[in-house]
Amino acid sequence: MRVLAISPTAGLAGIDQTFRALCLGLAEKGHHVVAVLPPEAKIAPQLNFGGVQVTRSSYLKWWFNPGFSDDNIGYCLDRSRESIDFLVRLIRRTNPDVIVSNTSVFLDGYFASRITGRPHIGHIHALFVDNIYTTMSGEFKESIYRLLASGGGHIVVPAQSLRESLSELGLGGSVSVVHNGVDIKRFSPSVARRSADGIFRILQLGHFNDNKNQMMLPDVAMDMLRRGCAGFQFALVGPSEPQYYDALHEKIMRNDLAKYFDLRKQVDDPLDCLGSSDIYVNTSTTETFPVSLLEAQACGLPVVATPTIGAREIIRDGEDGYLVASASEMAAKLCELMSDRPKVEDMGKRARANIEARFSSRVYVDEFEKVLERAATQSQQPDDRWMREVFFRVPSRRERVRVAVIVPDRSQTSFALLVEKPFDQFRREDKGFEYTVYDLSELHKIKLEEVELVYVLRIYTAPVIEIVRGAKALGIPVAFETDDNYFALQFHNGEPSHGQFENQDLADLISLADRTAVYSAAMRDAAVEHCDRVEVFRPYQLLPAEKPRYKATSVIGFMGSLKKDVDFEFVIPALQRILAEDPNVSLEFFGFVPAEFERNERVVSHPFNPDYDQFISFFRSRQWAVALAPLADTEFNRSKTNNKYREYAAAGFPGVYSDVETYRNYVKHEVTGCLAPNDEEGWYRAIRTVLYNEDLAKRIVCAAYDDIARSFSFEDHCINKKGLIYQLVNERRARADIRSMSQKTVWSVPTPLSLRSSLDLDGKDFVAAAFSGLAGMVAGVSTIPMMDFADGDGVIGAEIVVNNEIAAQSVIPLNHVKNRSFLRLSFGKRIEVEGTDNVEIRIFTRGATSRISLAGAARLSGIRRRIVPAIGLELSDEC
Template sequence: MINVAWVNFSYADTRGPGKFFKEFMIRANQKQDSQIKYIPVFPKPPNNENMVKDFDEHNTRYYNCPIVWFERLCSKDREIRRTAFNELKENIETMVEILKKTNCDIVISNTSLSFEAAYAAQKLGIKHIVFLRGVINPFDFEVNKNDFKIVRTLEKDLVNISDKIVTASQFTAKLWNINQSNDKWKLIPIGTECTGDYHPLPLDNGTLKVLTLSAIEQNKNIKYIIDVAMHLRDMGHRVEFNIYAFTNDVEYKKLLEDEIAKHELKDWVILHEDESNIDKLYLEHHVVFVPSILEGYGITVMEGAARCRPTISTKCGGPEETIVDGETGYLVPLDDAYGVAQKFEKFICDPNEIIRMGTNARKRWEDSYTTDMNIKKWESLITSCHCEKMLAMTDQSREMDTRNNWLLVSSLPDVNPSIKVGLLDVLNQVKKDNDFDYTISKPEDAIYNLDKASVVVFIRTLDKNILNVMHEAKKQGKKTIYYADDSLYDIPAHARGSEYYNSPEVQNTLKTFVENVDKVVTCSEWLSEAFNKKYNITSTWIEPSTEVSNIMPINKAKNKIVIGYAGNIDHAESLSNIKEAFLKLKKKYKDKIQFEFIGARPTFVEEIDAICYPPVSYPKYEMLMARRGWDIGIAYLEDTEFNNNKFINKYLEYSKYKIAGVYSDIPLYRRVIVDKVNGLFAKNDVNSWYKKIEKLIIDKKLRRKISKTSHEQVRNEYNPEVKVDSFYRNLGEYI
């Protein structure tokens, strides 16, 4: 069991960091199979606040430790500041005692305000993770009372002494000037809790009701709502903006009240006191509005999405990563109140858009932003950190171990990317770290190489004659692993060799391997879940990785934008579904574009003057991709269970070679793509694919942004040095 102390700077739990903190602690500790115990730590609240009641109700053991409020630490009054720093020292000692008492392995600070947690962890030599939702904003400070530079200095120290830095958005990482190549950094978006059956709220010719959950302060930009309301009134539309907020700036609130009265908007813009029952609020409103100047994440976007509410938000940072513009809501400029009013007008003139976008928002939440998904990501990081600690403790004993040699059994080692992306890159990293080696053998030769192996890995092996190799390996006391990168039990009928794969003999062989090896390993968490469900087993996974070389394209077509597709020959038929998009693009842009295909050869290649390359071995494929200089990559996949159980290989390949990709908007790619950031989403219809490819043809700036962002993400997050953690976490016992 890994004991994790999670420290929150406040006991407030109605919204924001406190609400996330409480929901996460309760939900995570309810998981029956979890090897992690979360210990909430927060300041002692007055009058037995809700946080305490809820923890008691759910039998969640918690501890109280005072936390010095940051405004006192940066006060311009020396006596206040001196007293605050003395209290900080005392609080650190209290935190140390709590960590000792709970036998804590890892400490997490919920935001950068829990300085006590970071320094106590450092004192005890415990791993510390800081979770950053945003930044402390200068708008929150009274210039005549506070020295904002002191807080920035304290924050910088906290980040420097932390073992891991987690941000809720890429935007937050940029605000903190965190280089995304920093191996300390991890992106984990906040998950939100939502139970119950929710549906979009129909407008039914009534007043459009808009909800803003916020704070009364300058950064939240509530005055913007007044400007938008005036434009809507001038347009002849009736809209009711309800703002539920706690007041941080009394003077700003007075300004808002005066402006509302001045423009006679009391029935249009209504200021309410903060409300804890957010379910009730979301259900009573059609749309959510975020007018902020800066939001590190903007949790109300996903709270609304979970309840089928679309969001209109300013382009203020975090929401730009969670809202799919035009699909789950709208992203609007900070300085165009009339343009914002026009977005609301769209909902009024076409109420079906509220239904469509609300439904899409709910699906996006289900696919990527639930609390359970968030818990899994944190579990992965925590387990990895703990593994690092254990590996460090066993380095000396590991050096004394005899050399480990894995035998990889594969019929097509030079063709199947599972070998390279799924295993070899990460195993080569293991070789660098340990006294370890591996050998690749064809199935027919495996029996002769058993004596040299400590572990035998069967890669997609479906030959019943190789079952004897597994049985002999087990007889000799060797560990056995079965590795799969596809749902081999459910190969689509149109796929090449489907009759062979789906034959009773092959399926029985697969079942025998899966049920008898020591461990089933897949290339992703979601494929492991599929195997677990199919065979009632407990499998694990190694996250594929890829080395990013410095080879630059050398065969770039002059004055042409090269649009490419790489995939096996089975995909040629499915590409016909969007054939008309290719034809329309070629007709419109003629010699300005060049289509290229590797592997798959669609029936219409002659009609678009495409260059085609036949299937080649994986090393040659990598060399070809490195030299062709594609500008745009196409990743079209039909929305099927089989496809959604695959890994994101196409994203890794395109991004590795700085290719801006357009991806099918299916669950598989939603796990990694942020629309208009590291790729573009296209619905699986001709019109959508035409528009999205054309967008990258004409928008050079966007194309370069996607190319750069995706390349940096793959270089930093999917390199073997990072992904080897998943190997040690799930298979470290076999080394």
């Protein structure tokens, strides 16, 4: 069975872990699984390791964030067009038997399934609850569930009580219960390493927020102390909503509880915390089926939890944990367990048995597989016509897209792979796509007024930055792409130095760019220090016409750029030993040659050919028994891609790779390559293992080729890169429309504002643009550049006011707003106005005194031009 599984999340939360377990479990059972994930998804390397084909998409978005209202639906539908279009094309290419959409991306998956006529399963992890989604009407919530079940759609929920709730809507026949599962091999009591200091450690994992309700635990701790319990410590671990985290920390300090709490905002692996804890607590207000409870019980920890939906179905009260309704009850149960260690051990064993019997990942995958098989047997009819009318604007004539591409040197391999090949593909797909390449000597030829996008590859010198500043002054978007981290590498007299360096030119270019595209999480982390508009692209690999076959020889080879001395320090002595031991062995180098081998008669070297196609053809004609990929564990190298793994696999060379993050996340040891520790003995043994084991080498060649063919698609890379380019171009065109239509605007503001002005809003004042003479339907999105703000408990919002009555409103909590970010407030609701109506677009705050500094312009965009002209709200010193 072919399964397309879609998830919009990028972290390591419970919904990510269940998605990972499902994909890996299905792949292990022989199903072909294609997983669609955001570019920065942390579970992607694990899925690749497990034989799952991973496709990245920057279009996937959450539909229903807290604060979502009925009025937001129009904006979300508009925003999802690109995502749905991407999924439709992917479905037609991969031909899945069934589609599974995880969490709130399910509407994109559902719409794409309806268009293509494929069975669809929406995996809903929780219902829209009133204490979170208070701005959504009950009727709207119910309509979403009914939509998912329409047209033969299926719904999977993790808890029986959710099925009962949906059955009340008449959807019972479309809903299946599949409890979440946990990997009982990885999460087991054997990981436990209790400390010897006698401290009773109590753990809770999860986001710091109102719903997780960690604010209850200081009350629990004070109650425990009043009961005479001491010698305990709560460990609270998870990503934080800053305002909630700070308030919790303040409450702990105010009550002198610092030594009883260990607050950590994140850990790489929950096993580290679970293994050193005695008991697990959960204080959530709502929780459908928390994976963290399953992981805790699998590790042999009793759980004391509030009686949420999930806790009631997981915990057997009094056997493997306790359900408590208040801080006082939780304190009583924790004190009881602290005083009875044998009971803790006994409940822990029962907890483990509970997971093995009911909630293992094997049970989870088996049950989900049954639902997939039922869904796949039900034929669906494509419903392309009406869905395309609703979701896609298909223009009869595409306007030309003109791009100026700035590169350091046309002879570099990065130019051929990152610009020439994908951009030529864009031109083949779209006759209106034009691009012109300029190197450093040709910058004077660029006519900015004739282009719609400046695309910069890897270069950040002062002349390039001046071109970028000129483009920005004209409102032309700029994209910057780099596959290396030059915050971690410098050259002195031509020699490289690894470390952490200040690179002001690179920082300036990233801060100016509308988007920066990188290829690793490490480089993303470096780039976001200067701008948060960073996307992680997935590299691709071009494949030969025929699958390569391994040919046994005695040649050891390396292909790489110059200045690789730091990477070869531990390999050179290993190669010298092998050459001394075996006179039949020879070495072959492309590009870099270590000085120790330059005059060795058993060493052959080749310079790089700047023509990539000629070079790669000659490179793949070599007959290497072992291909080397040493990489020192430096900050610069951690930002690199797994290029040599892909090139060696495509050429049919079995590779030996440094056991560092760059390769460790992709290479399976002695399956798709060999990983070697970065020391002489480690490399010596690894090279000999491959060199003198022909059967192993053949298996590596076959498995590595299959892996890169599955995981590093040129088409997927082009889809993401083209999406970034067209998004920037379309945004520019929308801004141009707004500027051209805004001249007739009449301004009404409470105080004069400059281009960089601070405005104190206390819940009564607002900034407004007033209009008259409009007739038709008004809708759109307000984008406010936030340069500074004062955190508060209130909200910032925008609203459409007709004749002094609020007709549409959109708000965002202030604690969700990032400094120096673009705040988007959407109106999905269309408002009908007549020519005699007075219309205002207002920006306001509610509930707290806040200081908002607006830089440049705040404007309403996204107006449906076929209905009314676009409206622009400009804040300037001319107001």
